[in-house]
Structure formats: structure tokens, C-alpha cells
Amino acid sequence: MKERTIVVVGAGPAGLMAAISASQNNNNNRVIVLEKNSEAGKKLLLTGGGRCNVTNNCNVDQLIKNTVTNGKFLFSCFNIFNNDDLMKFFENYGLKLKIEEGGKVFPTSDKARDVLYILLETLESNGVKIWYDSEVEKININENGISEITLRNKNIIKADSVIIATGGMSYPKTGSTGDGYRIVKELGHAVVDIKPGLVPIEIKEGWIKSLMGISLESTNIVCNVKDIEKPNKKPKTIKWTGPLIFTHYGISGPAVLNISSYLNKHINNSIIDIIIDIVPNVSEQELENILVSKEFEKNETIFKTLSKILPKNLVTALLDVLELNKDKKLSDISKEESNKIITNLKTLKLTPKDLRSISEAIITSGGISTKEIDPKTMASKLVEGLYFAGEIIDVDAITGGYNLQIAFTTGYVAGLNA
Ligand SMILES: Cc1cc2nc3c(=O)[nH]c(=O)nc-3n(C[C@H](O)[C@H](O)[C@H](O)COP(=O)(O)OP(=O)(O)OC[C@H]3O[C@@H](n4cnc5c(N)ncnc54)[C@H](O)[C@@H]3O)c2cc1C
Structure with a gap:
């Protein structure tokens, strides 16, 4: 079988999980993660005050109910990879978890860095390469869909599938500066108005x-x-x-x-x-x-x-x-x-x-219209080979671990199908 190149744009929780599922049990996939920072998961390290409230120990109905925007869009994804699956994933890789008030799940170590470490270690053992300092500028398409990616330094990477996981616009110092919105608009996707969420x-x-x-x-x-x-x-x-x-x-x-x-x-x-x-x-x-x-x-x-x-x-x-x-x-x-x-x-x-402004917001509300994404696969309905994961999608939830769960779930599903 011909080797396929899957490129994930963004090494946040959504992109890292997408790269894990794309590389798991599939030797025909060559998976590359492109990250514009010189390190992965800058925002992930800030989550939960540095402790990382990784998910919530509730049922799927509650996951959907506590998603403020487009909760029902996530229904099929949660059937494929939900909070139980996420907790099992981390525990299988040796990350012990604890449950606190309100069902909030944290690593027992209280260290977000341990969550990031597991994700990076899994990627390494799956043979996935992360290219740091690699800012994606443009995605090029031809009559068959995705063809190649242009980096800011003008390097070009050929790809069969691309997963966009560039996050939203909150806390821009972490790298989430809204690049993904411009990139996908150029491909014809609609972006629902960006607003600050979880903000004073x-x-x-x-x-x-x-x-x-x-x-x-x-x-x-x-x-x-x-x-x-x-x-x-x-x-x-x-x-x-x-x-x-x-x-x-x-x-x-x-x-x-x-x-x-x-x-x-x-x-x-x-x-x-x-x-x-x-x-x-x-x-x-x-x-x-x-x-x-x-x-x-x-x-x-x-x-x-x-x-x-x-x-x-x-x-x-x-x-x-x-x-x-x-x-x-x-x-x-x-x-x-x-x-x-x-x-x-x-x-x-x-x-x-x-x-307060979006730079102070915990989450971005708005993003790529869910109407243009297949809820079962996270595939674009407009461009063959294009997928989305995480905060860039027009979904956002309340505090309590739900937003990271959404990033991990959509990432997992996008990676599985890309
Ligand atoms: C202070 C704070 C605390 C939080 N605490 C929690 C919590 O405890 N629990 C919870 O559930 N949620 C929490 N959140 C929300 C959570 O962090 C986000 O939902 C999550 O990080 C979204 O993941 P993502 O992978 O979609 O995007 P991001 O984490 O934003 O990652 C996107 C990545 O893409 C990269 N990128 C962007 N543009 C490009 C480009 N052009 N080329 C290459 N790479 C690019 C960025 O550098 C970044 O690394 C918190 C948020 C903040 C700001």
C-alpha cells in the first residue's frame, strides 16, 4: 500500500492527539506535525493554573450540555472517543489521574507538563516527527483536494491530508493567533464571528x-x-x-x-x-x-x-x-x-x-462553521483531505475540563479519519 503523508498543523492538545491517532496502528501513514513555536503545548502548560484540568468525570450527556456552543455537533465524536477513553488512554501510558470537586480530572502529580510529556512520548514511539519553528502560511489545493502546504519560510511540503489544529485567538502569546481562520477562509470555509469566552x-x-x-x-x-x-x-x-x-x-x-x-x-x-x-x-x-x-x-x-x-x-x-x-x-x-x-x-x-478582550479569554467562541464539517469524521465538507480539530472549530464549553476534552476528542477523530 502506498505511503500517505498526513500533516497536522499545530502542536496543541488537539494536534498532538490527532497525530497520535493518525499514527497508531497504521504504518502506511507518515505523520508530520508543524508547529510555529519552538516548543509544543505552550497553552496546555498553562491550563488549570499549571495543573491541567484534563477532562471531567461526567457522562456524555453532561459533556454535551456543558458545551455552550454547538454541543450536539460533538455527539458522534464522543461516541468514538469520550472522557472515559481519554482517562484510559492516559492511564495506559502511565499517567495517574485524580478526580476533584465538580468531577474535574487532574494528573495526580498536579503537573500539566506530565500530560504534555505523555503525548510527546507517545508520538515519538509512533515515529511521528514534530517540526518546530515551522509556521504554516497557506494550504494549496488542486482538483483532487489537498496538495501541499507552504510554510512562512517558503518551504513546501506535499500532503495527502491536512488536519488544522491551530487553536483560537485567546492568549495569543501561546501561539494561538488565529492564523487558521485566515488559512481556511482562503479555502472557502466560513468562520463564525470570533468572540471571547470564559472572560471577565x-x-x-x-x-x-x-x-x-x-x-x-x-x-x-x-x-x-x-x-x-x-x-x-x-x-x-x-x-x-x-x-x-x-x-x-x-x-x-x-x-x-x-x-x-x-x-x-x-x-x-x-x-x-x-x-x-x-x-x-x-x-x-x-x-x-x-x-x-x-x-x-x-x-x-x-x-x-x-x-x-x-x-x-x-x-x-x-x-x-x-x-x-x-x-x-x-x-x-x-x-x-x-x-x-x-x-x-x-x-x-x-x-x-x-x-474583557480576547487576549484575556480562556477560550475562543466562534470559529470554523460546524455546518461545513462532517461531525463523524471532522472532515471538511468543502475540500477533500482537509480536517479540523480543537478550538479552531465553532465549539466552546464552560470551565471544568470540557474544553480540553473537546480538543482531545476532535483531534482523535480527525486523526483516525485523515
Ligand atoms: C490560561 C488557560 C487555562 C486553561 N485551562 C484549561 C483547563 O484547565 N481545562 C480545559 O479543559 N481547558 C482549559 N483551557 C482551554 C484549553 O487550553 C484549550 O481549549 C486548548 O488548548 C485548545 O487546544 P488546541 O490544540 O485546539 O489549541 P492550542 O492549544 O491553542 O494549540 C494550537 C497550536 O497551534 C499552533 N499554531 C497556530 N498557528 C500556527 C501556524 N500558522 N503554523 C503552525 N502552528 C500554528 C500554536 O502555536 C499552538 O501550539 C485553558 C486555556 C487558557 C488560556
């Missing part, structure tokens, strides 16, 4: 600055999204529970990052209210008992009372924002002032100005 939110209210640095372990966030062009349409509601951090420009933290991935499609065409319960573990009734009925220490200062249920820096900032003297005794606080405090604790209303 800028807030209009200027006083938010005084809450900067305050971090809350648990909050309930509700966003009401009203489409400006369809004022009669019922507002969409997005809810999330989890930690939140106030910053100099607005809000961040896991709950906010997840919400941003749902808001990014609405932020420029909707009126959005963000309502935060910053004390979800204290009911409105309990607050009323403390502040309105003053069931407890009447002679205590408002600062001391609130500090029993909230971090001290938050109480100081909140009283500042509400222009209330922190040394005022509880007995001197009016009903109106108490209600103002309760409203701000249980339903703090904020208005989003924008999302």
Missing part, C-alpha cells in the same frame, strides 16, 4: 472599583438579557452559582467566566442586568431579623454586625458605597437604610459595559 466582565457602575480585590466564595448570579431589536420577546435568563472576584474594571471568578460565555453573543445587541446575591447562605428574612427587627445586639455598630456574615473589606466598601457611617449603632439605623443594605446584599444590580 467590565461593569458600568464606577463605584465597583471600591470593591476591588474582594473575593466571595459563593454567589448566585442572575442575568436578564433583553434583545434590543425584539423588545416584545421574553427576556432570556442566565443563572450561575459560584465564586466571584471584584476587580478594578468589574467582575471575574469562575461563576462570572462561565456566564460570559453565554453573554458574549448578546452583549452588543441586548440590554443586560446582572443581579448578584452576595450572601446566598443568609436569607432575606435572616437579614431582616438582624437589621430591621434588630433581634440581636442593638448597641453593636453596623460594621460589627455585618462583619459576622461578610468579609470585613466587603462590609467597609459596601457601607462606603451606600454612604453609611460604619460606626453607626444598629439601633440608629433607619428602616430605609436597612432595606438599602439588604437590597444590595441580596440583589446587587450591575450593568455590563463589555467583556
